[in-house]
Amino acid sequence: MKKQKLFLLAFALFISSTFAAMAQLQQPALSPAAAVSQVVGFTKISIDYSSPAVKGRKIFGEIEKYGVTWRAGANAQTIIEFSTGVNVGGKNLRAGKYSIFMTPTESGDWTVHLNSKAASVFAYMKDGKIDEEAVAKDDAVSFKATTERGGNTERLQYHISAHDNKIAHITMAWEGVKVTFPVDTQVDQKMEQFKSQF
Structure with missing residues (x-):
């Protein structure tokens, strides 16, 4: 009888510890965190984002409405971060972090906003959607970006390329759309500044 009670107690402890371990195991994130970085010229460019999947849905024009930021x-x-000053959309930006917002259009003439506050996206929510006027007020720069259609990227991805090691090309690819914009890391200007000090 004593052995039976010990066995039942041990079994109960085993079951409870198993359930406790399972309770701590969480499901993988539906939109896992992702990051990409690249040194271009003298500038390290880093992008931190979450990577949602298409999962058979129509993203642009339905889930992400055209004309809505x-x-x-x-x-x-x-978040995009520049380790040194850069020029984006014809405007000089200081080193630091910026939030990226985009306004998709059916014509493909997308607007990219680099927001100077790098504030939480929820700071711009109004009635369940992004308040475009509030975003525009905090824009460090906004500009039109090149879009390309074709193929299918299941998970949202950012890429940084720099063929000449001076101009970086930032690309966001998701569903059947790629949005690309250049970042001038101002290598020549920085070299001139360096030379002028001697």
Whole structure:
């Protein structure tokens, strides 16, 4: 009888510890965190974002409506960081972090917003959607970006390329769309500044 009670107690402890371990195991994130970085010229460019999947849905024009500003990722805001000053959209930007927002259009003439506050996307929510006026107010720069259609990228991805090691090309690819914009890392200007000090 004593052995039976010990066995039952041990079994109960085993079951409870198993359930406790299972309770701590969480499901993988639906839009997992992702990051990409590249040194271009003297500048390290880093992008932190969440990577949602298409999962058979129509993304642009339905889930992300045309003409409505979108956080260019999922979960939290998408952040781009420059280790030195750069020129984007014809405007000089200081080193630092910026939130990326995008306004998709059916024609493919998308607007990219680099938001100077790098604030939480939820700071711009109004009535369940992004308040475009509030985003525009905090824009460090906004500009039109090149879009390309074709293929299918299941998970949202960002890429950084720099063929000449001076101009970086940032690409966001998702569903059948690629949005690309250049970032001038101002290598020649920085070299001139360096030379002028001697």
